[in-house]
Structures are given as C-alpha cells and as structure tokens.
Amino acid sequence: MRKQLMATVFFPLALGQAGMALAQSSTSAFQSNASEAQRKANSSQATSELFYMIQQLQGEVRRLQGETEEQRHLIKRLQDQGRDRYIDLDQRILDLSEKVSSQPRVADSTGKGTGNKKNSAQIREYRQPDAEERKAYNEIQNLIHSQKKYDEAISRLYEFIDKYPEGDLTVNAYYWLGEVYLVKPQLEQARQAFSIVATRYADHRKASDAVYKLGITLDRLDKKSEARQQMEQVLNDYPESDAAGLARKFLGANKG
Missing domain, CATH: 1.20.5 (Single alpha-helices involved in coiled-coils or other helix-helix interfaces)
Incomplete structure (x- = not known):
C-alpha cells in the first residue's frame, strides 16, 4: 500500500519534470532556429547592401x-x-613681311634709301592712341611682362594690329610681337615681325630697337653675316640710340 502511494506521488512529479525538460528543449531549439534565421537575414541584408x-x-x-x-x-x-x-x-x-619687302623705302633728299629718321625728307605723322586703344595695349603689356602668358599675348597683339592699324602703338605692337616670338623661341616669326618695324616703320622710335633685335634673331638663326649687317645698320642709321651701344658691344664680342 505504501509503495503504491509513493508511486502515485512520484509518477506525476516525474511526468512534470519530463514535461519541463521537454519544454526547455523545445524553447532552446526554437531560439536556435530563430538565431539562425536572424543570422541568415542579416547576412542577406549585408550581401544586398554590398x-x-x-x-x-x-x-x-x-x-x-x-x-x-x-x-x-x-x-x-x-x-x-x-x-x-x-x-x-x-x-x-x-x-605682311612679304608685302613690306615689296615696298620701296623712304628716300632722303639725295635720293638714297635710308632708315635714319633724321635724314629722311618725309617723316610721317603716326596716329596717336585714344584711351581705349591705350588700355588695350597696356593689357597686352601686362600679359607679356607680368603674367608671362605669351600665347595669349600673341593672339591679342594680332587683334590689336587688326583693330588699330597704322597707329603709333601699332608699330609697338609689331615690335612686341617680335619680342614674344623671340622668347618662345619662334625665330622665323620673330625675324618677320622685327623686319616689318625695321623696314616699313624705319622712322619710328622703335625702329632702332627692331633693327638691333633683328640682328640678334639672325644671329640665333646662325646667319652671322646678316646679323653683323643689321648691327652695322644700327650704328649707321641710329648712332645716338641706346640700341647703337648694344650693337657696338655685339660687334666687339663677335669680331671676324
């Protein structure tokens, strides 16, 4: 009787413990499945974001x-x-250079061609620039001396020559075209620009400098004889100019 009573008590208890164990096992399995599902979901999201x-x-x-x-x-x-x-x-x-070369030079009173403005029978009157022209010229000078933008300066010099032909500053523009080409260096273009000033505008104040720089350009082109001729022309035609002093130094350093 006592054994039956104890069996009656322990059986439900054991059954309850077994049920609790089963419940815990089920919960653990569910949590494990849920974690795996979450991991897969996170992995899928990461893959999508990547x-x-x-x-x-x-x-x-x-x-x-x-x-x-x-x-x-x-x-x-x-x-x-x-x-x-x-x-x-x-x-x-x-x-332009070819056109200038085909034009006769200004004759003096003896009928001989000369570039010396003091001996010339005809001295032209150069058109003086207005404020707009001077401003445009100064802007080009700034491109050359301050900004060193030589390509842009060349383009602007051509535009200036087209817009303001046969003026006092136009001759300067031709001269500076030669200077910029000499710096680049594009020696043939420099020669042509200086030649325009030296021949077409031989009575202009920039002529002596242009003849001297033409000599420098010819020397760099390895045309030594022609270079000396230009330097001698500076001495003959513009003996009182600053360029004449430079020409003497050149001739003294390049004797023979």
Whole structure:
C-alpha cells in the first residue's frame, strides 16, 4: 500500500519534470532556429547592401570614365584649334613681311634709301592712341611682362594690329610681337615681325630697337653675316640710340 502511494506521488512529479525538460528543449531549439534565421537575414541584408555599394561604385567609375573621355576630346579639339590658329597667324605675318619687302623705302633728299629718321625728307605723322586703344595695349603689356602668358599675348597683339592699324602703338605692337616670338623661341616669326618695324616703320622710335633685335634673331638663326649687317645698320642709321651701344658691344664680342 505504501509503495503504491509513493508511486502515485512520484509518477506525476516525474511526468512534470519530463514535461519541463521537454519544454526547455523545445524553447532552446526554437531560439536556435530563430538565431539562425536572424543570422541568415542579416547576412542577406549585408550581401544586398554590398551589392548596392558595388553597383554605385561601378556607376561612379563609368561616370568618371565618361568625363575623362569628354575632357580628352575637348583637349584634343583645343589643341587642333590652337594649331590651326597659329598656322593662320604665322601666314598672316608672313604675308605682311612679304608685302613690306615689296615696298620701296623712304628716300632722303639725295635720293638714297635710308632708315635714319633724321635724314629722311618725309617723316610721317603716326596716329596717336585714344584711351581705349591705350588700355588695350597696356593689357597686352601686362600679359607679356607680368603674367608671362605669351600665347595669349600673341593672339591679342594680332587683334590689336587688326583693330588699330597704322597707329603709333601699332608699330609697338609689331615690335612686341617680335619680342614674344623671340622668347618662345619662334625665330622665323620673330625675324618677320622685327623686319616689318625695321623696314616699313624705319622712322619710328622703335625702329632702332627692331633693327638691333633683328640682328640678334639672325644671329640665333646662325646667319652671322646678316646679323653683323643689321648691327652695322644700327650704328649707321641710329648712332645716338641706346640700341647703337648694344650693337657696338655685339660687334666687339663677335669680331671676324
């Protein structure tokens, strides 16, 4: 009887403990499954975000490649335009040089050609610049001396010569065209520019400097004999000029 009573008491207790153990086991399994599902969900989200970032980066790379290609085409187009422009500018100065060479020089009272403005029977009156012309000229001087933007200065000098022909500053513009070409150096273009001042405007105040710089240019072109002739012309035609002193030094340093 006592054994039956104890069995009656312990059986429900054991059953309850077994149920609790089963419940705990089920809860643990559920939690494990839930954690695995969450992990997979997190992994899937991370994969999606990574894919999205890769797509964005690929799009950015394509955009940058497109911009680079556009810039490459733009640079090439500007280079082509610049080359065509300078071919045109060089042709223009060559035409001017040939035109000047075909014109007779101013004759003095003895009928002999001369570049000396003191001996010239005819001294032209150069048109004086107005405020706008002087401002444009000063801007070009700033490009040359301060900013060292020689290519832009060359373009502006041609524009100035076209807009303000046969003026006092126009002759200066031709001279500075030669100076800039000499600096670059584009010696043939420099020779042509200085020749225009030296022959067409032989009575202008810049003529002596132009003849001297023409001699320097010819010397750099390895035309030594012609260079000496130009220096001697400075001494003969402009003996009192600053250029004459420079020409003497050149001749003294390059004897023979």
